[in-house]
Amino acid sequence: MTVPSSVRRGATLSAAVLVGTLLPVLALPAAQADPGCTSEAAPPGELPVPLPLPSPLGPGDRCDDSEAPVTSSVTAAPAANAAGFIAQDSVTFTFTGAHTDADADPIAFECQFFNTPEPPADDEWTPCASPQTYTDLEDTRRQLGGVETPYTFRVRAYDAADRGIDATSPTNLLLGTGGAETDLPDTDQTPEQTSFKVDTQRPVASIFNTPFDRETPERPMITTDSPTLRINGNEPALVFDCDIDGREVPCRDDNVTFADLGPGTQTLSVSVTDRAGNTSAEPATTSFTVPEDLVAPGRRWKTRASRQAFGGDYLEASAYKTKITVAGVDVREVRLLANTGPKSGKLKYKTPGGAWRKVKLGGKTTKRGQVVIVRNEQSAPFTGKIAFRVMSRGKPVQLDAIMLR
Incomplete structure (x- = not known):
C-alpha cells in the first residue's frame, strides 16, 4: 500500500511537534553548588505523566550540600588529671555532632584510636558511636629517648545521607546532565581529639x-x-x-x-x-x-663542744663520786654513748634497789662516741632513776648520750 505524501508529511510534523514540545523541558539549567542545599539526592522527575516512549528525562538537577556537620568537643571518662594521666585500663568517650544549617540528614561518626608516634593514615577511620569505650589498655611506657607516646582519640561527624552520593554524577544518564558542578566534603574536616597517658601500676x-x-x-x-x-x-x-x-x-x-x-x-x-x-x-x-642527749646536772659536769658528739657536745667529769641520774619507766636495756680508751676514768651504775655495778669504759685505744652496753634486753625491768657515779680520781669520764628502752 502506498502512503500519500501528505500523510507522511503529517506524521513527520507530529514527531517534530512532539520533539519541539520536549525541548523546553530538556533544556535544564546548569547545575551549581548551592549554599542553601541540604540534600544531594536528586529531586523526582518533572513530567506529570509517564511518556509512551522511553524518556530521556530523569530526576531533576542535584545540588551540592556545601555545609558538613560539625563535631562537638569530646568528653572522656575518666578524665585525665593535670599531668595527662588516667589510672585505669579502660576509657569511655562521649561526643555529639550537629548541622549548622537546616539539614535534617542523619549524622554518623568515625573514630581513630592509636598509641603510636605517627597517626594512622587519613583513610584509616572506623565507624563508631557515642559512647565509645576502649578496654584492656596497656600502660604507656618511656621509649628510647625518654619519650612517652600517649593514646590519642579522634572523632569526626559526617552526613550519613549525602556522603555516599557524588553530587557531580548526572541524574539524566542519556544526556549526561543533572549533576552539580562540585562535590564538597560531607565529613567534618576538623576532627575533635584528646590525648592521655595510662598508668595503672602502684609505685613502690x-x-x-x-x-x-x-x-x-x-x-x-x-x-x-x-x-x-x-x-x-x-x-x-x-x-x-x-x-x-x-x-x-x-x-x-x-x-x-x-x-x-x-x-x-x-x-x-x-x-x-x-x-x-x-x-x-x-x-x-x-x-x-x-638516744637521749645528756645535760649537765651541776657544775661538776663540764659540757664540751664537739662536732663528732651526739647533739654537738658531751659531758666530762673527773672528780671522785660525781653523779648523774636519768629516769625511765619499765626499762630493760641501757646503753651509753661514751668516749672509751686507756685514759678513761672508772664508772659505776645502780638501778633502783640494786647494787653498784661497773661500766666498762676502758680499752687499748681511745675511741669517741662508742656504744657501751650497760644492761641488755634480757635484764629485769625497772622504773625510776638509774644513777651513774665516777669512781676514779684524775681520769675523766666522758659521757655523750643514753638510751633507755
Missing part, C-alpha cells in the same frame, strides 16, 4: 641506709639525732609522703637528713604517689631508737 617506695645494730637487729639504736637515709621510688616524678610516728616530715627522692629527732623508738614511713595518682600499696618503713 624504698628506704636505704637503714640503721644496723648487731645486738638488736630488729630494734636498732642509732648514734645520732639527725640520721641520713636514702629515700627512693621505682618510677620517675614521684611525690613523696613521709612521716615519723604520724608526724609529717619533708622528704624527696634523695639522701634525706631527718634533723633533731627526739629520744625514743620511732618509725619512719614513706609512701609515694605517681603522676597518675596511684599511691604505693604499702609504705616503706624502718624503725630505730634515738
Whole structure:
C-alpha cells in the first residue's frame, strides 16, 4: 500500500511537534553548588505523566550540600588529671555532632584510636558511636629517648545521607546532565581529639641506709639525732609522703637528713604517689631508737663542744663520786654513748634497789662516741632513776648520750 505524501508529511510534523514540545523541558539549567542545599539526592522527575516512549528525562538537577556537620568537643571518662594521666585500663568517650544549617540528614561518626608516634593514615577511620569505650589498655611506657607516646582519640561527624552520593554524577544518564558542578566534603574536616597517658601500676617506695645494730637487729639504736637515709621510688616524678610516728616530715627522692629527732623508738614511713595518682600499696618503713642527749646536772659536769658528739657536745667529769641520774619507766636495756680508751676514768651504775655495778669504759685505744652496753634486753625491768657515779680520781669520764628502752 502506498502512503500519500501528505500523510507522511503529517506524521513527520507530529514527531517534530512532539520533539519541539520536549525541548523546553530538556533544556535544564546548569547545575551549581548551592549554599542553601541540604540534600544531594536528586529531586523526582518533572513530567506529570509517564511518556509512551522511553524518556530521556530523569530526576531533576542535584545540588551540592556545601555545609558538613560539625563535631562537638569530646568528653572522656575518666578524665585525665593535670599531668595527662588516667589510672585505669579502660576509657569511655562521649561526643555529639550537629548541622549548622537546616539539614535534617542523619549524622554518623568515625573514630581513630592509636598509641603510636605517627597517626594512622587519613583513610584509616572506623565507624563508631557515642559512647565509645576502649578496654584492656596497656600502660604507656618511656621509649628510647625518654619519650612517652600517649593514646590519642579522634572523632569526626559526617552526613550519613549525602556522603555516599557524588553530587557531580548526572541524574539524566542519556544526556549526561543533572549533576552539580562540585562535590564538597560531607565529613567534618576538623576532627575533635584528646590525648592521655595510662598508668595503672602502684609505685613502690624504698628506704636505704637503714640503721644496723648487731645486738638488736630488729630494734636498732642509732648514734645520732639527725640520721641520713636514702629515700627512693621505682618510677620517675614521684611525690613523696613521709612521716615519723604520724608526724609529717619533708622528704624527696634523695639522701634525706631527718634533723633533731627526739629520744625514743620511732618509725619512719614513706609512701609515694605517681603522676597518675596511684599511691604505693604499702609504705616503706624502718624503725630505730634515738638516744637521749645528756645535760649537765651541776657544775661538776663540764659540757664540751664537739662536732663528732651526739647533739654537738658531751659531758666530762673527773672528780671522785660525781653523779648523774636519768629516769625511765619499765626499762630493760641501757646503753651509753661514751668516749672509751686507756685514759678513761672508772664508772659505776645502780638501778633502783640494786647494787653498784661497773661500766666498762676502758680499752687499748681511745675511741669517741662508742656504744657501751650497760644492761641488755634480757635484764629485769625497772622504773625510776638509774644513777651513774665516777669512781676514779684524775681520769675523766666522758659521757655523750643514753638510751633507755
